[in-house]
Amino acid sequence: MEFRPTTPEDLRTILGWVGNDRDMVLWSGPTFTWPLTLDQLLTYAGNPQRTYWSAIDGDSHTLMGHASLLIDEDAGLMRIGFIIVDPGLRGRGAGRSLVDGVVRRGFETSTIPVMTLGVIARNRPAIQLYESLGFTSTGTASHIPYRDEEWEVITMTRPAAGPERVPAD
Numbered sequence: 178m179e180f181r182p183t184t185p186e187d188l189r190t191i192l193g194w195v196g197n198d199r200d201m202v203l204w205s206g207p208t209f210t211w212p213l214t215l216d217q218l219l220t221y222a223g224n225p226q227r228t229y230w231s232a233i234d235g236d237s238h239t240l241m242g243h244a245s246l247l248i249d250e251d252a253g254l255m256r257i258g259f260i261i262v263d264p265g266l267r268g269r270g271a272g273r274s275l276v277d278g279v280v281r282r283g284f285e286t287s288t289i290p291v292m293t294l295g296v297i298a299r300n301r302p303a304i305q306l307y308e309s310l311g312f313t314s315t316g317t318a319s320h321i322p323y324r325d326e327e328w329e330v331i332t333m334t335r336p337a338a339g340p341e342r343v344p345a346d
Contacts, residue, residue, distance in 0.1 A: 178274045180282070183229035183243055188218040190240045194264055199323070203300050204261050206330060207321045221259070230282070232262075232275045241266055242275040248287045255289040260303070272306055280310065284337045291334050297321075298329035311335045 195201045198211035209217050222229050226249065232242040242262040248255050257279055262272045283292055295318055296303050304314075312333040320327040 178241060178271070178278060179233045179235050180230050180278055181233060183222055183231045185215075185219060185222075187231045187240050187243060188222060189215060191243055191261060192218060194261060196264075202321070202323050202328070203297050203303075205259055206295065206297070208259075227258075230279050232271070232278065239263075241271050244275055244279045246279055246283050248283065248289065250288065253289055255283050255287050255292045257283065257292060257294045260294075268302075272303075273310065276306065276310055280335065290337050292337075293332055293334050295330050295332055298331050304331070304333075307333050307335075 192213060192215055195204060195213050201209055201211055201213050208221065227245045227247045229245050230243065231240055232244075233239065234241050240263065242260070244260045245258050246255070247258065257276070260272070260276060260279075262275060266272075280292060292312075293315075294307065294312065296307065298304075298317075312335040315332045315334050317329050318332040319330045321330055322328075
């Protein structure tokens, strides 16, 4: 897996990965509205406070996943977010390599000793992945609306000195 800055073409591909409003909310929380559009993704990717990473297959050069990283040294905040993997690659290690790679890049470029993320509590596969990479739950951060329900959002943190890092694919 190789990393490069996200392009508008990557965002077009990601748009195709989000097939319904439930998947959209699991991925992005309340950031976007359904139906998701390319304009929403382009606006999202225009935030200068974040770095947007695309994970690329080193052989085929196809997009495997995406994540963003917010680093605010003044506020002491480093947050990974908007983690999404090609649906055809889920459960095959791509998510682990993606998150591990972005976490590594964050700690290599920042003096902030802790990274955070938010995850929908019902997204057990994501929580298990983050736990395997050294993130721990710090409790409920908020609740977000989804249709006629309220979904719990958990904050997870990981110190710079986390578990042994898994080499990226």
